[in-house]
Amino acid sequence: MAGGKPRIFAVVNQKGGVGKTTTSINLGTALAAVGRRVLIVDFDAQGNASTGLGIERQDRLKTSYDVVVDRIPLEEAVLSTIVPRLDIVPGDENLSGVETELANDAHRSYRLRDGLHDYVNRSMAGSLVKYDYILIDCPPSLSSLTLNAMTAADALLVPLQCEFLALEGLSQLLRTVEVVRAGLNPNLEIQGVVLTMYDRRNNLSDQVADEVRAFFGNKVYNTVIPRNVRLSEAPSFGKPALLYDYRCPGSEAYIRLASEVLQREKARAA
Secondary structure: OOOOOOEEEEEOOOOOOOOHHHHHHHHHHHHHHOOOOEEEEEOOOOOHHHHHOOOOHHHOOOOHHHHHHOOOOHHHOOEEOOOOOEEEEOOOHHHHHHHHHOOOOOOHHHHHHHHHHHHHHHHHOOOOOOOOEEEEEOOOOOOHHHHHHHHHOOEEEEEEEOOOOOOOOHHHHHHHHHHHHHHOOOOOEEEEEEEEEEOOOOHHHHHHHHHHHHHHHHHEEEEEEEOOHHHHHHHHHOOOHHHHOOOOHHHHHHHHHHHHHHHHHHHHHO
16 A cells, blocks of 8 residues: 555653553554554653564564664664564663763754654665554653654644543643644644543543543544453553454454544545
């Protein structure tokens, strides 16, 4: 399917435990399942996206750290996963030192963008794998790593947990988006907000969903990701939920989300 330049999404929310990695892995898998070529960039020092796709620590010889700090060509860090058409640039604990190591570099916020754009240019020349989508799994903070991801991205995908005060802290994220637009990436947009950990037995989930939709309008995807034990179990087996249990409610929700993402992309390109 890959032909033109890939669309680059940063999966971002400075709060932890909202489903960023789960969304990166399972949305990437669902997109790959319908024929898209997808690259996940694990940009979190915890390396959970890599673990959740079965990449062992000893196999992470080159990581996203090497891409942004040592400026190695991206393709030197790319690994295949158990999912056809889904590759990953793994992450590891070295990413926790990026802030300090690049502190004196005036162009530190452009490191990931440069690495991705150089790769895309080489792939367009025909020598490397072409991707339709690149998903950057961001850390739970508004650090230099997240700024790098926002600067590199075409759009943001924001997972938002259906819990009390879900919108608290998002104002800080939105301010950061405006700062990035003003100085680093004027074309950055929000592709969508995805409600995660939804519990239909809990009235609070509906209240939060209504509140988020009132705030973000049609930026919120119709698909909601339910609270689902299979989604939580799958990473410990090194598999996306879609391979671990294709028929579980969480897997089915990510298939619907992928369809929505593709519909929005088609409408944007029209």
